[in-house]
Amino acid sequence: MTLQDQTVAIVGLGLMGGSTALALRNKVQRLVGVDPDAATLDYALQRGIVDAATPDLREGVSEAQTVILAAPVRVILDMLQNRIGSYLRANTLLIDLGSTKARICEAMSNLPISVLAMGGHPMCGKERSGIQEADATLYRGRPFVLCAPRRVTPAARLRALELVDALAAVPVEMDPDRHDHLVAGISHLPYLLSTALVRTVDGEARVDPMIWQLAASGFRDTSRLAASDIRMMSDIISTNTTAIARLLALFRVQLAMLEVALISHDSEELAALLQSAHDARVRWAAEYGLEQLLPNRQKQ
Numbered sequence: 001m002t003l004q005d006q007t008v009a010i011v012g013l014g015l016m017g018g019s020t021a022l023a024l025r026n027k028v029q030r031l032v033g034v035d036p037d038a039a040t041l042d043y044a045l046q047r048g049i050v051d052a053a054t055p056d057l058r059e060g061v062s063e064a065q066t067v068i069l070a071a072p073v074r075v076i077l078d079m080l081q082n083r084i085g086s087y088l089r090a091n092t093l094l095i096d097l098g099s100t101k102a103r104i105c106e107a108m109s110n111l112p113i114s115v116l117a118m119g120g121h122p123m124c125g126k127e128r129s130g131i132q133e134a135d136a137t138l139y140r141g142r143p144f145v146l147c148a149p150r151r152v153t154p155a156a157r158l159r160a161l162e163l164v165d166a167l168a169a170v171p172v173e174m175d176p177d178r179h180d181h182l183v184a185g186i187s188h189l190p191y192l193l194s195t196a197l198v199r200t201v202d203g204e205a206r207v208d209p210m211i212w213q214l215a216a217s218g219f220r221d222t223s224r225l226a227a228s229d230i231r232m233m234s235d236i237i238s239t240n241t242t243a244i245a246r247l248l249a250l251f252r253v254q255l256a257m258l259e260v261a262l263i264s265h266d267s268e269e270l271a272a273l274l275q276s277a278h279d280a281r282v283r284w285a286a287e288y289g290l291e292q293l294l295p296n297r298q299k300q
Contacts, residue, residue, distance in 0.1 A: 003162050005029055009064035013040050016097050017070030018134025021049045023167045034060035040131050058087045069096035073235040080107035090114035093159045097122060100239040101147040101176035108149040116156035119147035122169060129229040144169035147176040184243035191233055194225035
């Protein structure tokens with residue numbers, strides 16, 4: 001059975017779940033949305049984002065051939081560990097969109113053997129949450145990481161790849177632990193640094209509020225992540241603490257090197273540190289970054 005002939009249930013109709021539904025419109029037979037919030041369900045139904053909606057998990061997933069978990073990480077873990085396995089039909093593909101993978105894939109390995117489970121993490125998003133922010137093109141051209149549980153089957157892998165293709169994303173397969181280590185540096189650490197920056201400036205503003213009036217694009221760009229959904233980010237960082245703690249320690253070393261160069265007035269060392277970062281950023285932007293992040297815009 002191909003994806004276009006399936007009922008697909010999306011558990012969690014926030015930004016990611018809503019965007020998934022929009023991206024799958026007219027590519028599946030039926031879309032069912034599951035969410036505890038009545039207003040979210042009404043919004044999704046009234047705008048045709050899903051064909052049916054329910055707050056009841058069992059009801060929402062019991063007839064689906066593919067189930068996508070688009071909830072916060074700890075909610076996903078709770079469903080995997082306590083409830084959802086017994087609700088699913090045999091040969092149902094169960095895939096999640098959580099931002100950490102090791103604990104989720106471990107929990108998936110304990111599901112009934114009839115469930116085709118695969119860990120997933122689309123590398124995209126916005127700092128604003130909610131179904132009102134949903135975007136049908138959110139996944140387009142972006143990496144979608146697939147992490148296999150211990151007990152993965154060839155059928156689970158092939159069906160997960162079919163789903164990623166339907167979302168117009170680019171599949172990237174890797175080990176769950178490697179995934180968590182990598183995203184700690186490019187996603188979780190930046191969020192914490194953005195948070196620390198805003199807290200620092202907020203402290204300065206209590207002495208001189210003019211700092212907010214002077215803040216412009218540099219502060220705007222580096223502080224953007226601090227406005228991310230707190231519940232979502234709290235779930236993410238609390239399930240990847242070891243990798244994040246290691247990178248925070250490495251970041252403190254980099255800050256210390258800059259601090260020493262500043263205090264000692266070592267302009268050559270400071271310039272060398274700045275040049276190294278500048279060159280790495282330019283290489284990334286040229287090879288992987290800015291062109292890929294703007295797939296629908298003409299190259300400037």
